[in-house]
Amino acid sequence: MFSRRIQNVDTSALRRVLSLISGGEVISFAGGVPSPELFPMEELRELVAEASENPLAFQYSSTLGLKELRDEIARYMERWGVRTSADEIMVTHGSQQGIDAVARTFVNPGDVVIVEAPTYFVALNTFQIYEPDFQQVPLDGEGIDIERLEDLLRRLKAEGKTVKLLYTVPTFQNPAGVTMSEGRRNALAELAEAYDFLIVEDNPYGELRYRGKAVKAVRAFAPDRTVYLGSFSKVFVPGFRIAWLNAPEELMERLEVAKQTADVCTNSFGQHVTLLFMKKGLLERQIERLREAYGPKMEAMLEALEEFMPENVEWTEPEGGMFVWLRTAKNTDELLEEAVKRGVAYVPGSAFYALDPRRDEMRLNFTFEQIDRIREGVRLLAELLT
Numbered sequence: 089m090f091s092r093r094i095q096n097v098d099t100s101a102l103r104r105v106l107s108l109i110s111g112g113e114v115i116s117f118a119g120g121v122p123s124p125e126l127f128p129m130e131e132l133r134e135l136v137a138e139a140s141e142n143p144l145a146f147q148y149s150s151t152l153g154l155k156e157l158r159d160e161i162a163r164y165m166e167r168w169g170v171r172t173s174a175d176e177i178m179v180t181h182g183s184q185q186g187i188d189a190v191a192r193t194f195v196n197p198g199d200v201v202i203v204e205a206p207t208y209f210v211a212l213n214t215f216q217i218y219e220p221d222f223q224q225v226p227l228d229g230e231g232i233d234i235e236r237l238e239d240l241l242r243r244l245k246a247e248g249k250t251v252k253l254l255y256t257v258p259t260f261q262n263p264a265g266v267t268m269s270e271g272r273r274n275a276l277a278e279l280a281e282a283y284d285f286l287i288v289e290d291n292p293y294g295e296l297r298y299r300g301k302a303v304k305a306v307r308a309f310a311p312d313r314t315v316y317l318g319s320f321s322k323v324f325v326p327g328f329r330i331a332w333l334n335a336p337e338e339l340m341e342r343l344e345v346a347k348q349t350a351d352v353c354t355n356s357f358g359q360h361v362t363l364l365f366m367k368k369g370l371l372e373r374q375i376e377r378l379r380e381a382y383g384p385k386m387e388a389m390l391e392a393l394e395e396f397m398p399e400n401v402e403w404t405e406p407e408g409g410m411f412v413w414l415r416t417a418k419n420t421d422e423l424l425e426e427a428v429k430r431g432v433a434y435v436p437g438s439a440f441y442a443l444d445p446r447r448d449e450m451r452l453n454f455t456f457e458q459i460d461r462i463r464e465g466v467r468l469l470a471e472l473l474t
């Protein structure tokens with residue numbers, strides 16, 4: 089009855105995560121959603137009332153999205169070192185729809201799609217629908233291991249395979265928390281040129297920086313070959329599902345077809361409220377508020393890891409975002425049930441691999457729980473891992 093394309097998609101990891109984050113007393117490091125107590129409720133009430141005055145907020149918008157919002161977003165991209173214009177912006181329903189639009193537009197069955205190992209598993213599910221030939225490249229503390237990527241590209245070329253695109257979350261990666269250095273962003277851009285593939289840069293966490301220096305987007309290094317995905321989910325609210333795609337102008341017409349045939353346009357009301365939020369300078373204020381709230385939580389988790397974890401456990405040192413990635417000496421799939429019984433949840437690392445999953449890793453979210461529970465949760469985990 090079901091199509092092969094939908095039947096092929098394994099969503100068990102997502103279901104498992106969703107069931108874990110709904111547990112009451114358990115200290116949850118499993119989530120990845122923003123804290124609702126940090127939503128700017130007062131501003132939202134005012135913006136919603138103001139947007140409601142305008143009948144156009146309830147009309148269809150164009151498929152690319154509200155022109156004024158696209159102008160604001162184009163200006164906003166400058167902070168990531170990207171010079172662009174509204175013609176290169178399409179407003180999407182979440183960056184999730186951006187991923188789908190890219191896959192629909194570019195991936196034929198059997199095309200090579202390179203992903204990071206580990207990577208964001210919902211993106212894997214989305215690409216899977218388009219039946220690609222997944223290949224993966226490992227990460228280290230500075231993002232994609234460029235030498236390994238070059239080896240992979242050489243091997244694929246020798247096998248007569250062409251690479252269609254590479255999907256990366258280069259800044260505060262989900263799940264690993266690491267950020268690709270500018271040197272590597274430049275090297276990635278050069279490889280994309282040499283081997284003629286597209287880069288899909290997914291950057292929903294980029295503004296959540298609590299340490300270190302800002303980096304330029306990958307798109308700043310490879311403007312003609314990068315589709316950049318931005319999102320308001322983590323810096324405003326996810327419920328409006330407002331996000332955007334920023335791509336070279338010559339790709340926009342076909343990307344627009346991909347969106348038009350999916351949902352005609354993005355929800356207009358959310359676009360109008362988001363436009364007001366940006367125009368009034370409230371986005372800046374909210375980003376500041378989030379950094380102040382999340383930064384100390386990240387520091388608390390890193391300190392607790394240092395204090396409680398046994399010698400044979402390693403973890404990444406993020407400069408922002410929402411996640412720390414642990415490599416342990418145990419099978420984290422098998423350990424999960426016992427962890428939840430003892431009162432702490434995480435996401436097993438195996439969920440984040442397109443191929444050959446490692447079973448000794450886990451993703452920890454540090455933005456959801458309060459600091460005292462973060463310490464206690466890390467202590468409980470350390471007991472299990474010792």
Ligand SMILES: Cc1ncc(COP(=O)(O)O)c(C=O)c1O
Nearest residue numbers: 182183184208257262319321331
């Ligand atoms: C790497 C990554 N990409 C995309 C998304 C989807 O975000 P959005 O709410 O913009 O669809 C998420 C959400 O957690 C994510 O972690």
